[in-house]
Amino acid sequence: MNTSRLVEFSEDELAELDEVACAAERITPALGAIEVENVRNQARAGAIAERVARRQSASVRSQEMVYRSVAAELAGVTFTTDRSMQVQINQAVEWVECYPATLSAWEAGRITRGHATAVLRCGTVLPRDARAEFDAQAAEMCVGQSVGRVKDRLDHLAQELHPRTLAERHIDARKDRRVGRQSVGDGMSALIACVPEILAAAIDDRLNEQASTIIDADPDGRTRDQIRADILCDMLLTGSPLADPTIDGDGNGTLGMIRAKVQVVVPALALVGKDNDPANDTTTVDLVGSAPIDPATARALAGAVASWERLVVHPVSGQVLCTDSYRRTASMARLLRARDRHCRFPGCRRPAIRCELDHTFDYALGGPTDIRNLCHLCQRHHSMKQFTSWGVRQLGGGILEWTSPTGRVYIDHPPAPLVRFMPSGGGAPPPDGSGGAPPPDPAPF
Numbered sequence: 001m002n003t004s005r006l007v008e009f010s011e012d013e014l015a016e017l018d019e020v021a022c023a024a025e026r027i028t029p030a031l032g033a034i035e036v037e038n039v040r041n042q043a044r045a046g047a048i049a050e051r052v053a054r055r056q057s058a059s060v061r062s063q064e065m066v067y068r069s070v071a072a073e074l075a076g077v078t079f080t081t082d083r084s085m086q087v088q089i090n091q092a093v094e095w096v097e098c099y100p101a102t103l104s105a106w107e108a109g110r111i112t113r114g115h116a117t118a119v120l121r122c123g124t125v126l127p128r129d130a131r132a133e134f135d136a137q138a139a140e141m142c143v144g145q146s147v148g149r150v151k152d153r154l155d156h157l158a159q160e161l162h163p164r165t166l167a168e169r170h171i172d173a174r175k176d177r178r179v180g181r182q183s184v185g186d187g188m189s190a191l192i193a194c195v196p197e198i199l200a201a202a203i204d205d206r207l208n209e210q211a212s213t214i215i216d217a218d219p220d221g222r223t224r225d226q227i228r229a230d231i232l233c234d235m236l237l238t239g240s241p242l243a244d245p246t247i248d249g250d251g252n253g254t255l256g257m258i259r260a261k262v263q264v265v266v267p268a269l270a271l272v273g274k275d276n277d278p279a280n281d282t283t284t285v286d287l288v289g290s291a292p293i294d295p296a297t298a299r300a301l302a303g304a305v306a307s308w309e310r311l312v313v314h315p316v317s318g319q320v321l322c323t324d325s326y327r328r329t330a331s332m333a334r335l336l337r338a339r340d341r342h343c344r345f346p347g348c349r350r351p352a353i354r355c356e357l358d359h360t361f362d363y364a365l366g367g368p369t370d371i372r373n374l375c376h377l378c379q380r381h382h383s384m385k386q387f388t389s390w391g392v393r394q395l396g397g398g399i400l401e402w403t404s405p406t407g408r409v410y411i412d413h414p415p416a417p418l419v420r421f422m423p424s425g426g427g428a429p430p431p432d433g434s435g436g437a438p439p440p441d442p443a444p445f
């Protein structure tokens with residue numbers, strides 16, 4: 001045995017490792033083949049949608065409904081959302097139409113999904129008619145290389161094959177500027193702004209200068225990164241934009257008056273707090289349509305708002321029983337917002353405050369304005385219900401039954417409550433509020 005080596009395998013271990021490596025050699029092409037089969041199937045769904053859309057009226061809206069409906073059909077059987085499925089279908093169509101060489105290499109197991117995705121991403125800067133040349137060269141470039149190594153080369157290849165200059169392309173790219181938000185866990189989100197390079201650099205520099213001034217004038221233990229993030233939030237939440245088309249003759253505009261609106265569901269116990277010790281604080285508070293936020297933030301919010309909507313929920317089933325109310329219609333809206341919390345199309349998480357209240361059985365056809373006939377739908381799914389053959393009915397207790405155009409049935413339950421108390425033996429269990437008609441109501445609507 002050579003003692004200078006740090007790692008030694010026994011003969012048996014080497015043989016077993018060889019078996020594992022052989023299995024990986026066998027699995028990789030098999031996996032590629034099945035993944036590409038899935039891509040081709042999704043592209044077929046895209047082709048069906050395109051065929052139907054072409055036959056529809058010329059309106060862009062009705063054509064879009066076809067794509068949504070087809071995506072929702074596939075999303076139902078693959079346990080994803082129709083939005084995400086529509087993205088996958090679009091990607092599949094692009095692979096099939098523009099990158100046949102890449103797809104073949106992937107199917108044969110010569111490259112992986114990671115390579116094919118990198119080819120697709122790098123190729124997006126190219127006009128469609130320049131992609132065939134790019135595809136042929138890119139597929140060969142990927143073979144035998146790791147995705148990380150080949151990405152830069154793919155980028156350069158796309159730049160070389162591009163028929164337009166960077167200056168020309170920047171004019172178009174600017175049109176895609178946008179701001180988005182992505183939850184990163186532990187009650188935190190990343191705010192992502194896609195803006196021209198020069199503006200991003202300027203914002204970065206200004207935050208740096210302001211943070212330096214704060215650190216020099218009054219160091220308070222916060223790091224530079226923390227101060228930069230605090231300044232950014234402060235300015236965005238309280239500042240007024242310089243360009244305000246609503247400014248009147250006296251220099252008063254309304255944009256600066258607009259305040260942010262967020263909806264949170266707070267269990268009553270979270271407001272009490274437990275010695276303010278985060279380690280003991282096990283309750284969670286839901287920022288509706290997003291991720292949980294910490295109870296301390298919820299308590300701070302509770303102290304800052306002028307009014308509360310108190311909800312009484314069934315202690316076991318969690319069904320919302322009533323809300324404190326002054327006006328009939330306002331209370332009904334509050335109750336539904338508390339019950340639904342988000343859009344009720346299967347899989348959708350758009351917060352209820354960004355949704356419309358829909359009469360499940362059409363109001364114009366005699367559907368009552370009653371909590372048993374109302375639910376929240378986002379604009380996207382409201383129009384899908386109106387304009388496609390997706391159908392829905394209410395089963396009671398806030399439960400919805402959706403039926404897809406091909407007849408597949410999906411049951412959507414109202415979201416589970418955040419905190420529940422179970423009876424601890426003795427005494428009759430409280431009446432179950434789920435299913436059928438709503439339970440007896442202490443404040444009838």
Ligand SMILES: [Zn+2]
Binds near residue numbers: 344379
């Ligand atoms: Zn929705």
